[in-house]
Amino acid sequence: MRMDLAGHAVPTWGYGTVPGPEIRLRAGDTLRVQLQNELTEDTTVHWHGLAPPNGMDGVPGITQDPVAPGEGFTYEFETPIPGSFMYHAHVGMQLDRGLYGPLIVEPRTEELAYDREYTLMLDDWRDGIDAHAAHTPTAEEPAETDADPGDDVSFGGRAYPLLLVNGRPPEDPAVLEARPGDRVRLRVMNIAADTGFRFAVAGHRLTVTHTDGMPVEPTTVDALRLGMGERYDVLVDAAPSGGVWQIGVQPEGRDGWGRALLRCTGSDATPPHRSRTGRPS
Ligand SMILES: [Cu+2]
Incomplete structure (x- = not known):
């Protein structure tokens, strides 16, 4: 396809x-x-x-x-x-x-009581991406014959230059709709082959209710770390004041980022796009 x-x-x-x-x-x-x-x-x-x-x-x-x-x-x-x-x-x-x-x-x-729910699948990606930086010898990365054998392996997702949330790159993010003050259940899943992620929603705290499908004592945090294969269910109370908020995904140990948006009804603003290095573009 x-x-x-x-x-x-x-x-x-x-x-x-x-x-x-x-x-x-x-x-x-x-x-x-x-x-x-x-x-x-x-x-x-x-x-x-x-x-x-x-x-x-x-x-x-x-x-x-x-x-x-x-x-x-x-x-x-x-x-x-x-x-x-x-x-x-x-x-x-x-x-x-x-x-x-x-x-x-x-x-x-x-x-659990909540107003709406969304699933977010976090993935590292390379299909269709031409620049496989980690596989092309450069001045910084000598040819494989001179290199540590570990360089043949994509530790930490280096062979997956793009990060997708629900199959979408940061330039074209999925938009989760909510009304101001809605309690939103997020099912966050790391389906990546080789990347651990940090996950947060700007301006919002996350109350963890389940890890890997199993209920846990609810715990409220600023961010999550998800290893490959892990799933976290969290509750997020959408800002009563409304607005559009970044749902940010950062890979552990390397550059890049992914995102989705939490958009409260009545808010049309779009947060500024940021480059894959995480710096404003
Ligand atoms: Cu599996």
Whole structure:
């Protein structure tokens, strides 16, 4: 498929959209997903954070035979535990592309009170990006033969120059709408292959209610750190005065940033765009 990165159509592999369609069910429901492999190589789907029977867990060679090109597989299992989860391809580097999506299991009775909710999937990205700085020898980065073997590996996301929030680069951010004073539930998920993130909402505090799908003693913080695969559910009270606020995502240990916007009804202002180094442009 092609996806739009701020006006640039880039080729990638995805489940129709990036992220893929949200799967939402209730605790105790049966998840049933028909996979049809239209890729040129084997694939499987892994249900990140869920605990399905082994044969449905999508780890090729360990829990499931890979699904060959042109073949299909029906995933079917019960989802007894509520929480914020993810699904993604689990063959080779397929997860590095767009083959992922959110999976929400709602509790039978929701104990949290909030006015609206959004899911934010944080990703590091390279498909369609020409300048793979970390893979091109430069004066600063000598050719691989002279380099530390570690340079062959993208520690800290160096091979993923772009950061996406819900499949969108900072130049074209997702906009979360709320009314002033709304209590907003955010399900924040790190689906990146190689990047830890710091996450914050300008001018707002975050009350953490769940980590990795499990309820925790509510804790109010300024920012979160999410390792790869982690999910945090937070409550945010949109500013009573309204306005447009940056939802900022900063990679740990390197330059760059990603963002979405929290826009209160009646506010048209757009915060100034900032360059990928985080400095105003
Ligand atoms: Cu996973």
